[in-house]
Amino acid sequence: MKLSRIVLASLLALTACGTADTPSTPAPGASGALTPIKLQLQWFYQAQFAGYIAAVDQGFYKEQGLDVELLEGGVDIVPQTVLATGKADYAIAWVPKALASREQGAGITDVGQIFARSGTYQVAWKDSGITKAADLKGKKVGNWGFGNEFELFAGMTKAGLDPSKDVTLVQQQFDMQALLKKEIDAAQAMSYNEYAQLLEAKNPATGQLYTADDFAIIDWKTEGSSMLQDAVWANTEKLNDPNYQAQTVKFLTATIKGWAYCRDNPEKCRDLVVAKGSKLGKSHQLWQMNEVNKLVWPAAGAGIGVIDEAAWKQTVEISQTTKNQTGDTVLKAAPEGPAYTNDYINQAIAQAKAAGVDVTGSAFQPATVTLTEGGA
Known part of the structure; x- marks a missing residue:
């Protein structure tokens, strides 16, 4: 961001x-x-x-x-x-x-x-099954903090989750490495910046760049917490x-x-x-x-x-x-x-x-x- x-x-x-x-x-x-x-x-x-x-x-x-x-x-x-x-x-x-x-x-x-x-996303791997805020329950959820986290927390709260109990919060760096290394299940990203970093990264299994088909996006505009x-x-x-x-x-x-x-x-x-x-x-x-x-x-x-x-x-x-x-x-x-x-x-x-x-x-x-x- x-x-x-x-x-x-x-x-x-x-x-x-x-x-x-x-x-x-x-x-x-x-x-x-x-x-x-x-x-x-x-x-x-x-x-x-x-x-x-x-x-x-x-x-x-x-x-x-x-x-x-x-x-x-x-x-x-x-x-x-x-x-x-x-x-x-x-x-x-x-x-x-x-x-x-x-x-x-x-x-x-x-x-x-x-x-x-808003341009804020929460991004997960497509095969994680995470497509909406409610799916974050029991997951490792990355966020930047520093006042940038409130759309995420509002989205989880609206979905009936208690962010302090129902997810494992992980302090995320301002990049996507933790998601790429599968250290977290969902990562915070701006549509115009960090999300692109995923699509600029090479899939070691194929030698090709990742594509949008490899990921799932939670868009806070859709969730009503933007x-x-x-x-x-x-x-x-x-x-x-x-x-x-x-x-x-x-x-x-x-x-x-x-x-x-x-x-x-x-x-x-x-x-x-x-x-x-x-x-x-x-x-x-x-x-x-x-x-x-x-x-x-x-x-x-x-x-x-x-x-x-x-x-x-x-x-x-x-x-x-x-x-x-x-x-x-x-x-x-x-x-x-x-x-x-x-x-x-x-x-x-x-x-x-x-x-x-x-x-x-x-x-x-x-x-x-x-x-x-x-x-x-």
């Missing part, structure tokens, strides 16, 4: 500092010069962030009068903390983790829910400033164009990500681009980035009620104040549509990507 690999407790401690005082935002492009913007990403450069990379490369942000600098993430970076402390203008973060930060005082608001769907993931977060206090409001609409308008570009040009966006310095190979990045597009497109309703109330409520409910192996929940109470708003994304959608951008991608069809050994 490579999103925010910080222990949840550390994340909460880091975000307890709240929102730093920030100067008034200059009107974007008011003087004719580009307004500098910093966007904090969740992790290292990869196709998960291709829409933002494309918006920079294709000049979509500059069209809006913005000079956007992408800040690469890493193991010791919590994006919403960077935003809340005034070191970035916007940040990309999963909704549950960002809400945990809000509960500890970080002044942030979801202004664009770019990923409409949670909202990548979103654009803004500084709540600064959203009181009309200039920051206008800047946010401009930023989101260009971001929509970036993601539409990657929907229509996945191979070009793969190349942009590789050129940006990603450590992942070209076939892996094309797989990731294709799978990420599935999480964004088609965009139901008004278009990309609009926060679906039902999905938001499900995310909040799971965050409040689902306990992990240490008995912790993501949230102690429902979010207070402006945790999200569709005001700015709706304005951005209107502007993008006026510029001829397809904001719903209703005709989107994913490609078939052929992976190579190691994702090269």
Whole structure:
């Protein structure tokens, strides 16, 4: 998943500092010069962030009068903390983790829910008989922890399992080696990353790469325990400033164009990500681009980035009620104040549509990507 690999407790401690005082935002492009913007990403450069990379490369942000600098993430970076402390203008973060930060005082608001769907799987060998959450009973179940485990725990709980008694929980590394070596029965994976690692591995019995037929997937969207993931977060206090409001609409308008570009040009966006310095190979990045597009497109309703109330409520409910192996929940109470708003994304959608951008991608069809050994 490579999103925010910080222990949840550390994340909460880091975000307890709240929102730093920030100067008034200059009107974007008011003087004719580009307004500098910093966007904090969740992790290292990869196709998960291709829409933002494309918006920079294709000049979509500059069209809006913005000079956007992408800040690469890493193991010791919590994006919403960077935003809340005034070191970035916007940040990309999963909704549950960002809400945990809000509960500890970080002044942030979801202004664009770019990923409409969760990409989290639990993967098992096809011959294991594991096809749904209930089948995990009595099995060795890998999970990353660090706040990434709640869809899994919610799915098991919904299936009538007690995660503390009915399964053997195993701390999983951020790869698929434990499953490949059959040290665990089911492994956590993102559709766009770790799952591909399985299909890039060679079956020692045949000398050929594994295929999807070798594995079974539990998709938390199907199980009804999925949670909202990548979103654009803004500084709540600064959203009181009309200039920051206008800047946010401009930023989101260009971001929509970036993601539409990657929907229509996945191979070009793969190349942009590789050129940006990603450590992942070209076939892996094309797989990731294709799978990420599935999480964004088609965009139901008004278009990309609009926060679906039902999905938001499900995310909040799971965050409040689902306990992990240490008995912790993501949230102690429902979010207070402006945790999200569709005001700015709706304005951005209107502007993008006026510029001829397809904001719903209703005709989107994913490609078939052929992976190579190691994702090269």
